Amino acid sequence: MLAGAFVAQVVGALLPNTLLLAVATAVGLATDAALHRWQRRTVTLLAKAHADVTVRQLLRDLLLVVGLLRIEQQSQESVFLPVVIGLLVLYALHFTVQAVSVKVRRSRTLPFVTRNIDASALRLSSAPPSLLTRRAGHRLLAFGAPATLGLLVTAIVDDGLPSAVGVAVSVTLMAVGLVRLALHLLPSRRPVSEAEALAWLDAWLAEYRPTVGMYFSGGTTSAYQANMWLEPLAALDGRPVIVLRERFMVQKIAATDIPVICLPKVATLMRLEHSTLRMMIHPANSGKTSQILRVPTIKHAFVNHGESDKLSSCNPYAKAYDEVWVAGPAARERYALADVGIDDRDVVEVGRPQLDPVLPYAGPPSGTYTTVLYAPTWEGWDGNPGNTSVVLAGENIVRSLLADPGVRLLYKPHPMTGSVDPRAGAANERIQAMIREANRRRPATSGPTVDAAELARRTAELERATSSSFRAAADDVERMLAQGEPDSGRAAEVERATAAWDAAYWGSFDEAQHQIITAARPGIFSCFNQADVLISDVSSVVSDWLASEKPYAVANTSGMTEDEFRAAFTTVRAATILAPAGDGVPGLLAAVRDPGQDTLVKDRAELKLHLLGPSDPPSVSRLRDAARALEQKTLLRGTARPEAPASGIPTQRDHLAAADTADPAEAAPSPS
Template identity: 40%
Template sequence: MPAMPHRALRTLRLLGRKVRALLAEAPVATPLFLISAPLLLAAATAGAPWLFTAAASVSYVSDWRITSRSTRLQRVLQSARFGVTVRFLSRQFLTLVLVYRSAAPGELRLLPVAALAFALFYVLQMPHSLLLARIRQVRQLPLSTRNIDLSALHITDAPSPRALNLAFNKVMHADALAIAGVLTALLTASTVPGVAGCGAALLAVLVYDAVLARVLRADRRMPAAGAVVNHIDGWLKDYRPTVVLYFCGMRNSAYQVNMWLDTLAEAGDRPLVLLRERHILDDLAPTHLPVLCLPHADHVMNLDFSSVRTVLYSANVGPNIHMLRMPQATHVFVGHGDSDKLASVNPYAKVYDEVWTAGRAGRDRWAAAAVGVRDEAVVEVGRPQLAGIERESGPRHAGPLTVLYAPTWENWQPSPGATSLIASGERIVEQLLNAPADVRILYKPHPYTGARDPKATAAHERIVEMLRKANSAHRPAEGTGTGRAGTEADQQDAQPRVRKDADDAERSRDSRLTAERAATLRELRLEQDKLYWQSHGPTGHVVISADGPHLYSCFNQCDLLVSDISSVVTDFLASGKPYAIVDGAELGEQEFRRRCTAARGAFVLPPGAEGLDDVVLIAAGLATDGMRPARTELKHYLLGPDEPDSLTRFRTAVQAAQHRPTPAHVRVVEQAPVHADATPQSPVR
């Protein structure tokens, strides 16, 4: 028995935390819902029309805010089996209870009228749902494209978003007309408003159904899925791509393919970017390369990719197998950065014909890992993407020392010290804020931060708050803008002519970018980054989000990097500037340098960040930089020699891969005659 009060108190505390979290995310909808729900029940059972009217008004406002966006409150209500349909049914049922409790004996005839209207209200939603599903089915192409001519398919413009967006919410909220009519009838002692309101609600659903039917009729010219696939197959036969950049990844992972687009444009013969998820298209960098997104595996395996001789993979993911089935191509893992993480020596890589790495360090890393990647399969191609990183030259600029803190994420597998953010992030930021030299902090977390461990999200939020308070207390109010307004109009002019209300089908039809416009957009992005830094001024601390300046732009702004073992450190070596790495696993400096190649040129920090003050003084030029020679040597070891340049080496590797001998059994298949009556075989699933 004594344990009961303790458990009850713990339950109340947990409930209180959840309510506070709901209030923080939905500060309007949450209190409105918590107020209106019990008031509706009380007003209905008490037979109080005026109170019910007020509560219903608040309830409708809260429901609109809840259903118009994905929030934690919506998810909580769904898990509690109190979703949108149940909420509307409950409100309608309570309306009937109110009529029964408050209507005079002669006015009870309003009760069956309202009940019948509510029943018909749901019956008429059946064609609404069917029409909506059919419209979306017709408008949904089996694939998406960019920079590929689809004019022969005669894709129609997308319907107005007013007809389709939040369609379920709109039709459900039409019952407000019926409830308003019933409440008016109760308050005026006349059944006429009730009947009129019920009729208006039913008419509203019928009108909506008619609108959707008209939209569906307008889309009757949309091509069938088979016609779209056949068109793309014909385009592939005409274009005959030779080099494919293949990518599959979750949201916020587009940077892994974006980093290769310009390089592929410079090095490929007839390049093609092949994606597997449509959401990657939303974050794809401007490119004039043809882009094909194939969500369905059977299309990847059945379309004509026979001309492809080289496939580049920037991530190790399961769907790679769908492309690896092509034996005539050389399959190459290029990755998305060199580092000493375990992911950089993933045993999966032995399925590729070749593994390309930046410098000698990558070759040695694969040899030491002994996971089955043959030494002759490793090709050193440098890092062509690093050309935009400014090299350190001469004394540091005047003003505060700019420190970039760029922790990596927590990794899919639990790994001690994978990220410094959780255990050390706040200490690092606190020490930088109180450093012996004037320091300006640029904080750029990894896009995946918090994907596995909520502690990382919590630490990130605390650091953001620390920097906000530091700016408020000690910095001028110059750093509040985003620096984007100056180039937005120019970027819109250079973008493909796609309507604002276009859907995926229309964007596939109209998203055509020339090489000249792509170059203009890249220049505007550089200008946008420049304006971003100007808007934040030379002294204010900056929290950089995923859609902020490119990482390499941050490199060019900073004088010192603090990070973890990741490709960020390897790329930063191109700048020649000092950097510090956190030994989160507490291996000790000597062992840490032995295990982690990138640490050989770094200032190594323990989890408590002791010694960071000394690193700040060195970066500020107030103490001798004893690691400079080690950084120079390590740069060539990790990134390869300066001559020939990386792009030249990459081009050479692409050409060599394209001329790799085709296996004998594939040549036999390619040369075999195809009979006109041959039946295509389905791929093995």
């Protein structure tokens, strides 16, 4: 439509044909607006082809001018010359605004970003509207619309006044925007310099004195990997801090009272060497992880973002860390069998503290429907057909489930499904279409127990509780020093709001309706508590599900026989194995509904202990013990930072000197 509009506009300008020119211009404007609203990928491709919105709008306006001059056969050139000059001024202002916006962004870009830290000393101010600073295409479309519409009206009514008025309005809007931006370059509106900002960061680290931290770097869809470790991190002794590397990730970290620091540059990251940090946990590997591992004053523990039998769960990169913290004995064995260079003495079993919200098995389904959670994983990077069941088995499994009138299906695909293999994305879309069609054919029963207004109210409460806005008490050093740990007020508030929202969400549907869950809420553990049985792939979802000891099934799309599959993957040893055809679904449902047919109860209990470790002592306690022990190793190595003196932050040389003169007897660990 966009290409056709330009062709029609050229024809209308050259003929000339007033109606064709007017319609083509209007269609082009509407199509451009629609592209920016619904087809961002197409807009990006056009920009790569050097046909961005500025070029398109300029061409559109010039074709209007050509059409006007052709219509008047040059007889009113004196009328349209000011209009042409006005258009030139408009575009000159547009490019000037773009140049100033770059300067404003650079002047406002500090070497780090923070959350939950009182950064008022940095003289931060509200940012200019994004229409002026980052959305150049939207700005030209919005501010240039009066000029384009004025030219369009002139072409229709054969009067030069509308075009003159439209151009004047557009020039005025662009000039006001330029002044609005320029005000942010005044000395009083600028934040502190980079040197002052870094000095402030050093002073804050010296005052807050963090001892434990979490390091995270990743893509736009990977924040869930860090978010699952927020509560366990907050439960550790000391004053924790979260260190990020990508600016966009600051807003993707979920609600927490833990101070967050984003350090994009390596040079800024290295300043942590002069802090009191003693150990950091790492939920994921990334290319930037090696940068923080260079800091010799910090010990590092890899905790992973989930445990499964995939090769990624015993990545050779793990040997770069000082310790590898795993849930239970199964992961220890996995690393030993993988032979990737991990010393067994560096593997520490801490359990899975995130699994506290998972409710235990309460027996077979007691209601009208058996709720089945189908939560397949994504296709991965290596093209292995056994990674995900979506491509080869997903539709067959869902078809079998929907054929049972007593099943209520919860479908929760991995958020990265289809990101590598288009076949997985297409299969995911077909599965969702099947579920929607089944809902249309299925009659309602009792109806929802919670109305839309109640759900909206609970949603608003949860959004307030999980807001990333600054809270003045989040880094109150004196309070933390007095209490010995961060304030749990936000965590308790989030827990209450989440529980209320979950209850409202599940109550807002008719109990007979299947659900497609692709948003961040409800979380996977909330889905666990709704479901009677899980169907998944070889993934950490299976390991976590075992905390409930409910029945589960794993799809085998690897090409192995069932015996080979059970021998290869520990997590499936207590599972019902489903072939790609999905013909094992009826037997699975029968075992879920009739405890007499469920022959895997004992196997699930034993596998839970093997995968997740014992429930006593609690996982949170074991995590704290592991953190204390790793901190102690840092102290014994002589590279940990002592208490920062009042005069400043100690240097690496100070610590090496302290280590050289330390009394060996004083450094020996106590019997406790």
